[in-house]
Every structure is written in C-alpha cells, then in structure tokens.
Amino acid sequence: MIFEKIVLENFATYKGRNEIKLTPRDHKPIVLIGGENGCGKTSMLDAFQLLLFGPTARCSNRGKLNYETYLKRCINRKADPEEGAVLELTMQFYIGGKLKRYRIRRAWSLKKNKIKERFGAYHLSDDGEKFDAVFSDNWADYVEGIFPSKVAPFFLFDGEKIEQLADFENSGPLIRAAITSLLGLNHVDQLSADLLILEKRKFKELATLEEKDNLEQIEKELADLDKNIADLRAEEARLNNLIDRQNGKLEDIELRYRQQGGELYNRRNELELKLESSRDQVSTLEAELREIAAGASPLLLVDNLLSDIATQAEHEDKAERSRILNEELQQRDEQLLSILKKEALNNGVMSRIDQFLKEDLQTRQKVAETECYLHLSPEAQHKLNLLRGSELPLLRKEISSTLSNLQEANNKLEAIERSLASIPEEETIAQLLAERHQANEEAARLKFALSTNEEELRKAKYKREMVSASLKRELEKTAEKRFEGKDQRRLLQYSAKSRKTLEIFRKKVIKKHLAKIEANVLEAFKKLLRKEGLVHSLEITPETLQLKIFNADAEEIPPDRLSAGERQLLATALLWGICRTAGKPLPTIIDTPLGRLDTSHRTNLVKNYFPCASHQVLLLSTNEEIVGRYYEELSPFISHTALLCHNEKQGGTTVHPGYFS
Template identity: 30%
Template sequence: MIIKKLILNNFRVFQGRHEITLMTNSHENKPIILFGGLNGSGKTSILLAVRLALYGKMAFKPLARQQEYVEWLSSMIYSNPTHTDNSTQASIELVFTYNQAGVESEFNIIRNWQSGSQDTLRLSRNGQPLTELSYEQSQGFLNGLIPSGVADLFFFDGEKIADLAEDETGLILPIAIRRLLGLDLIDKLHHDLIVFLKRHNVDNMDKQYQQQLTILEQEKHSDLTMAQQWCDEAALIKRDIDQLTIKINKQEHVLSTQGGAFALTKTQESEKAENLLREKESLEKMLRQEIDGLFPLALAPKILTQLLQQLTQESQVKQTLSFKKELDLFLAQLKVNTAQHPSSKQQMVYQAIEKQLIDYLNNKSSLTEILFDVSDTELGRYQHMITIESIKAQSRFQQTKARLSEVEVALENASLNIQRAPDEEQLLTIFAAIRELERSRQQQIELYKQRLEQARQALASAKHRALQMQKIHDHARTHFSLNNAVTYAQKLLPLLEQYSLALTTSRIKLLEKNFIAAYTRLNRKQHQYLSAKIDSKTFNIELTNQHGQLIHRHSLSAGEKQIYAIAILEALGKTSGRQLPIIIDTPLGRLDSEHRNKLINYYFPIVSHQVIILSTDTEIDQHDFRHDLHRYIAHSYQIVFDQQQHASHIKNGYL
C-alpha cells in the first residue's frame, strides 16, 4: 500500500481545503515524508485523518453509540471562536494504491459530514465508483482490505508506544499477536465446526438424548453467562467504562469485517435479485417478439432500399403502359379522322406526333423489367413497413437490449452482495458478546479476587457440562451414519488444532527473529548477544543476555523500554507480511539524544517503503534533518498555526 494523497477540508485546525502529496521515491531510496510543527499545530490531525478516512467510527476514540460518533464528528469541524459564520461541514479524501494477488489498484475514499449528522462514505476503485455498496458494505470492504487490528501495528503515536512499553498486565501484546497470526479466526472455525456437528447429531438423536443435551446446554449456558459476568466485573476494577466501550467497538469491528453489513441487507438483495430475474425474463420475451416481427427488416437496409426502388419503378412502368394503351386507341381514332379529311400538313403533323410519342413511351417502358407486379396498395404497405415500422422495431429492440444489459449487471452485483453475506449463525456469537458486554457495563463492581474465583468455578462447571455433552454426542454418533460433510468436519477438528500449533510455532520463530534483528539494530552496541523467547501460550517475551541471564523489562530505562516497544511493533509488522506505510506521531518525545539518534539512523530510513513522521522541532531538529535524514526524505512539510486566524496551514520545507 502506498498513500498517494490526503485532502483535508475544514478538518480540526485546518480551515478550507488542503491537498497534501505523500508519494515517495522508491528508485532514489527516499521513503520518508516528514511533517514538522509545534505542539497543537495539527500534526496529530494528519494521523487521525488517515485513520478516520479508513475506519470511520473505529478510527480512534472509542464510542459506544452512534450519537456519540455524530457528536465527535461535529467537534472535528473547523471552528474559529472569533467568528459566528463558521462552516458546518467537513470532509477527508484519501487516495492510495493497494496490491491484491499481484494486481495493483488505486482506491479513492471520500468521507464527508455535516454538523449533527451521520457521515457519508464514497469509495472508488481505479476511477470507477463502487455504487453497488451501501455505507455499511463500503466500510466492511475497507475493514476487510486493511483490518484495523493490523493497521494498529503501522499507524500509531507516541502514546501507543508508551502503553506497550509500560504494559505490565501482559494483555496488550497477546491480543496483537493472536490477531496477527489469525488464531482468532481458527478458534472461530473450530467453534463453528463443533456447532455444526452438534446440530447434525441432535437432529438424529432420540428424545432421551435430546432432553439430556437440552438440560446440559442450559446449565452450561448459565455457567458461561455467570463466568463472563464475573470476569467483566473483575476487569472493571482496573478498567473504567471506556475500556468496556473499546471491547464493544472491537466486537462491532469483527462483525463488520466478517460481513455483518452485507448480512443486514441480504434479504433486500435477495428480493432485488428475484425482481431482476422476472424483469430479465420479460425483456427476453420482448426481444423474441421483436425478432419475430419487423425488426429483421432493419438488418438489411440496402437490399430493402433497392427493393423499394424496383417496386416504385415497376409502378411507374405499369402506369406508362396503361397510358400507352389509351394513347394507341386515341392515335387510331385520330388516324381515322385524318383519313376522312386528308391534308398534307395534317398528315405531317400527325405522323410527327405519333413518332415522337411512340419513341418516348417505348424508351420509358423498357427501362425496368416487371418482376414483382404488386399493386399500388401493396406498394404503400411495403413502404410503410420498411421505412417506418422496421425503424421503430429496431429502436424498441435496442432499448430493450440496453435495459437487459443493465438488469444483468444489477443482477450480478446483487448476487455478489448475497455471496458476501455470511450465514446468520456465524454472527450469533458476536451479537451475544456485544449484548453481554453492554449488560456487564451496567452491573455493580464487586471484589476482584472473589469474582475471579467465582468465574473460575463457573468455567470449570461449564467445562464439565461440555465434557458430558461431548460424551453424549460421542455415544450417539456410534448409532447413526454420518454424511460426508460431517465426516470431513470430524477429521478437520484435530487438523485445525495441529495447524494452529504449527502456525503458532513457525510464526513465533519468525517473530522472535524479527524482534531480535530490530532490537539489536536499534540498541546497537548494548546487548549485542541478546536473545528472545516468546511463550506460545501467553506470548510473553523474555529477553536473555549472552550468559543466559533473564533481562527484566522493568529494569530497562524509559528510553530502552520505548526502543523495546518500537522493536516489537516493527517485528509484528514484518511478520504480518503486509506492505503498509508507517505513520508515527511524536515518536521521540520520551527518548534521550542517544536513543533518538538510533531511531533516526537505523529505524526511519529502512522500516518501510513509506514512512510518514509527525515531529516537533525538539524531536527532529535542524541538525538531524540536514545531516541524517535529508537524503532519505521525499517530501518535507511545515505545519504553521496562525494565532490570528486560529487555523493551521501547510507549506513546503521543514521548520
């Protein structure tokens, strides 16, 4: 992925329209785009704009309800406290390229909103608007393209680095690694297969087994519900209500990523597809009727024009012959009259007239051979059919054909949307988790250790119930033949466990390798023989020196902890295999000069093909810019805040 352009319009401190070019120069090894500005000038707005364009509600601030999101968007519109006629709308446009299966496409995202209203989202690919996608479907498409969980490894600020460096709970890193390895998807597939097998077997069990399973399922559900309730109450001691809100938004993101937006419109798309099929049949019937009618006459205009000319000439010849017949009778009578009253002049005039008329008529009647001999009435009907009715039939045919093409395209889009929608059964677990978190947020907080013990007991009871249910299923399975799908599902369960273990082992080895490479490079001479071990269950990282002695993370200095956190983020990003830009906001604020120089020289120039740095003058000063980073910079910008206008603008050049 390469971000080509970012356009801000009345966003936060940026008044009016600001277009920022972010293309790098890979041929000259210049991957860095550097922004400089004082605190409060709008550096964080650049990072926030990219995340907001991509993820909307999931961008940054955890918001539980849609109304809070609308209020937050309203607060993002530029406002000058000294003016009363401020703008009431804002927008963000992001242009980037993305490579999928070796095919590179250019995407354009435009997200705009008005004060007090929901935002709108327009998405285009290679200049073609994806109008078949609704707002939720477009957001789900973006979430699938660049999952926010993976983007957290690439778009971050100094505070997130600090949180990872200071985390003593052991919760942040395991979540990131499980999401990175895709273990959460494997767990979901494992759960779905078990649900499928249980449903299949229950349908074939007798009432005794079904009754036992129903009771056990209810008891297990009760145990799990209580365990989740107690765990949430224990977590509330260390986490306030915003942390629970974060969990809700994460579940909503999972729902969106797995196709929740498409599932909501699946019924509508199915009805739409049925209507389109009926219209298609009607249009095809109309085309067949036109083909059976006068439309084929429009396919041979030259031949039919010649035919009309022939018929017209034949009509003229027949008129001439009729006239000649009458004229012959007249001349015969004239000749009789002339013979009764002979006169030399009269004879000469008669003979001259007779000769000229006969020559004229003979020449005219011989011009065209009579082939069809149609009447004047039939000739008129043929002329009307060829010159008028066939043209109308051709127009109707083309219009019907064009509409048929539109219907076929719409039918294809509706079919794609139906295919993208997952089964409702797959989303029930997510909906249940969201409801449980919302209920837990309203419950009273109880003692931490007591609730954990109660949760442990409830989980043990639920596990016991599940084992009893599994025994019943195993016993019932021996009495019924299983179809191929069930057989494959049964074989797949142990394979999933083996695959999960193998994937975890191989990727952790790669993660350890990438972490040591990054940490050693950034720490340089310190801990040259450092090694790392990542626990495959807890994903905790243990550092040891060349003597095999454990290096406790809490013994590291603040700067070393931040180097440690940056090395983790770099290792996670490389292990993910995603080619995404790095966007870092105030990365050096807590570092001393030694550690800052290490990042400037051994991290920024090589960490990615595109590195966007948002820095203050105390983090990257003129010396760093001119002597260390200048040869790696594709673009440098200065963000300047105007005190009189209460707005920032961007100009070329660093500080």
C-alpha cells in the same frame, strides 16, 4: 499499499479543506510533517483510523464515547455543524494480484441534533473516477483483507504510547493479535468458530428440552462474559485515555510549579542545611587565616625591606672581612716590597708592582668603608635567609590556597543565599501545591482503577475460557449419548476433530514463525539499543506469547532493569520485527516519533529505524524532535515535507509546504 493523498476538511483542529500529498518521491520513503503541540498531529493519525475503520477505529481520545458522539466532537468547532467534516484518502493496493487505485471518502454532518454519515469508495483508472457500490457497501470486509484492523496499531501508532508493548506480562494479547492477523490465522479462528456454531445448531435440532436449557444457560453466561469483557476493555481504553490526559495536566502543573520556584521550594530544608554548612566552612577558613596571620605572615607585607636587610647584612659582612683582610694585606705588601728591593729588581717592574698593590688595597678599602648599622650575628643572618628562602614562600602558598578556598566558599554561600531568597513564600505557591497534590492523587486513583480493571479483565477472560471449555465438553458428552449411529453424530465428531486439527495447525504455524519473529525482533532491538551487551537473546513463549529477554549469562532481564527509553525501543523493535516477519507492504505512520527518548536513543531511531521501517513512512514531528542534526541525518531519506500551522483567530489548523526553520 501506498497512501497517495489525504484530505482533511473541518476535521478536529483542521479548518477548511487541507490536502497533503503522501506518495514518496525519488525512492525516498519518508514524508515528514511538522507541527507544534496542539496543531493536529494526533488528529491526523485519528483521521487515518477513521477513514479505514469507521465505527471500529481506535482513536486517541474516543474513550467510551459512542460513534455518533465521537463524530460530532470531531467537527471543527468554528465550522458549520450542518456542513460537517470530510475525510478523504487516495491509495493504491493489490487485489487478486492486480494493482488498484481507490479514493475513499467519509463525511458526516449534524442535522436536527443527529449525525448523518456518508461513506463512499471510488475506483480510479485511466478512464477517470467511478463510484464502486460493492466496495462501498462492503468496505469493512474489504479493508480487513487490505489493512487488517488488528494489525493497524503496529503500523499507525503514537511513539510515546507504544511502551505498553514492552510490558512483558501484558504484551501477550497484543503480540497474539498481531501474529494472528499478520500470519492469516484469523481465518483459522473464524473457521473454528463457524464449526462450533454448526455443532451448536445440530445439537439444538435434536437435543432434549433439558439439554437445550443447559446449553442456552451456558451460552447466556458466555454472552454475559463477552459483554463484561467488552465493557472492561472499553473501560481500560477510557482509563488509559484519562491517564494520558492526567499526565499531560501533571506536566503542565509541574512546568508552572518550576516556573514559580517550586523546585527551590522543595529544596528549602536541603538549602538551609547547605547554608549552615557553608557558613561553618567560611568561619573555619577565616579562623585559619587569623591563625596564619598570628605568625610570620605579616612579614610578607615588608618583603622588599627584608630583601634590603639581607643585602645590607651581606655588604656589612663583606666590609668586616675586608677590614680584617686589609690589615693583613698591608703588612704582607710591605714585606713583599722589601724582599723585592733586596733582590734588586728592575725599577720599572718594582714601580708597576707597587702601583698594583696600592690600587688593590684602595679597592678593598672602599668595601671596608661601607656603613654598618645592622651588625647581624651569623645566627640572625641564617634565620633571615631561612625565613626568606623557605618559611615565607610556604606561608604565601598557604595563604593563597586558603584565600582561594574562602572565595569559593563565599561564592557558594552567596549562591545558596540567592536561592533561598528566590524561594516563594508558602502562601504564594499554596494553590499550585494543592493543584499538584490533587492531580497526583487523581493520577494515582486512575492508575489503581486501571490496575483493578486489568485484574477484573484477566479474571473475566479466564472464566470465559473455563465456560467455553465447559460448553465444548457438554456438546461432546451429549453427542456421545444422543447421536449414536446417526449422521449427526459423525458430523459432530468430525467437526470436533476438525477444530482440534485447526488448533494444532494454529499452534504449529505460530511455533514455526516464532523463531523468525524472535530473530527479527532481537536484530531490530540491537540496532536501536546503544548498550550492545545488555541483551543477548530474546524469547516469545509459544503458549502465552509473552516476551522475555536474556543477558549473555542466559539470565532473564526483569522489566525494571530497562529504562523508559529502552522499553520504548523494545516496543519499537517488536513492531518492526513482527512487520518484517509478516512481509506485508503497509505504510507506517508514527506520531511523536522521538517522544521522551534521550539523545543517543533518538540518534539510533533516526539512523537505523525510520529509513527502514517501511516503503512509506509518515512522521508527525514536533519542533523539538526531528530538527537540527536529526533532520540533517534523516534528510537523505525525506521525500518531502509539510507544516501544520495553527491560528486560533482563523479557527484552527491549516497545512502549508515546508518545515520548521
């Protein structure tokens, strides 16, 4: 099947006639439609549901509204209600091995406060368009063969709301519905139900009045249980819708709360404790600096003077040594010259030696004449050198480190003081706090109501199974008594045997395909999951169709071990795996495809899922999802794009070519 084109006219947020071409081009499966929140992405998903399934459509915000009331609300608020709304879908699919093209049109308007709906199916061929009365009158039956309503949630879904599929305890019914429809077991179930109706009819024809009364009583109990189950399911849908709305309201309140400094308000006590701790740290560091300043550290201020003192002390030391040495050298020189004269050396040589000795003595005399005023002892000079070479450099390093720590502590203290100064007063934020408290209480109340409803639904389903089994036993028991030797007895016996055979057949078909489904789901999950070693194997219990996952040690992984993003990926893998197993070539439409996923999970979906989800994939994205590098990575698979633009003054949303800039 391929969706070629959808038309939305005065439907929900859409004003006027809006047409979007959906046929993939150039062997690229993805049609990308962008729109900010409130522009009508979810309404478009609802439009596909309404077009295909009409009164039984599972729309996002229908809740317990009856069909007419819901249609009334779907007319654009700025459109003329008497003109109403129109939805059209052009598509192609195979019937009896032949490719057919049809345009279905669903229109409704409000006249005299009553909704009037018109539905038509038009066959498209080379000869033009022709109204198909048979298709139009029996569309509900035809669509079940083309696009079964029970599998629609696996192909038309909101990316943020599929996490329920990964609820291991409650996913069984959803998996059962999908497998039943995708594997064609709904026909087996219908045949089994028809046989049971036949048995009841034959029983009533020949049963006694008492037996008929007993049967009618059981059937009435079954009917009451069916109605109760239907009401509980409707209530479940209504509560889920209210919870979604309440979560949206909470997100809005939380955003306003953060914008007004609510997070700082929540951290007041924490910040005050940090302020006290930071002040203590600053005081400690200042005390350390004072202690350092009480020692030799002030000498760092006169480091150049200490250098001059060390130089002067060295000069004085050399001068003192020169004075002592000069006296000794002068006596030695006189003795040396006297000896040389006795040896009768050449006068020229004697003259040069005498000149050299005099000049050397003069040079040394200049050193000895250095002014001496320090007169440092050797011990004092040693202490000075130790101070300059070791103690003062260590002090300088210690002071620098302490000053750096003090600066950092002061910066931290100032930041905490600024944060505390930014905290709104309680009276400023009191109303928002009350709103948040009330919204949280309402959310908790709704969740409790949903939990209670789910428990009642579980009990009602169990009771129905018991009553249904009781009805079957009653029929079989009465048949044994009433129809011995009669054709009716054989008919009932064979009918009961046929139902048992069908049930065995059903179980074997499911068991046969479960291994393939498990393998496909596991393969899909591993492709989407960034933690390669988290899940080693996967199992769907044949009896309950509940999902279980295991690690490499064959230990079952509880649901709470998975993050919200991982559960969403598991739900996506479940959808993908079941659809791959069934092999039904149906389009896939995903609203908010990346939802609340983090960066790595988004990357895995973009690379590994969207291009392979189906031969035709329609993605309805916000401006915070498939943009930037995600758009670049997906662009080789994008056939074309469209952009939903909302203009309140013009009365709603219109569709334009292009995408977010």
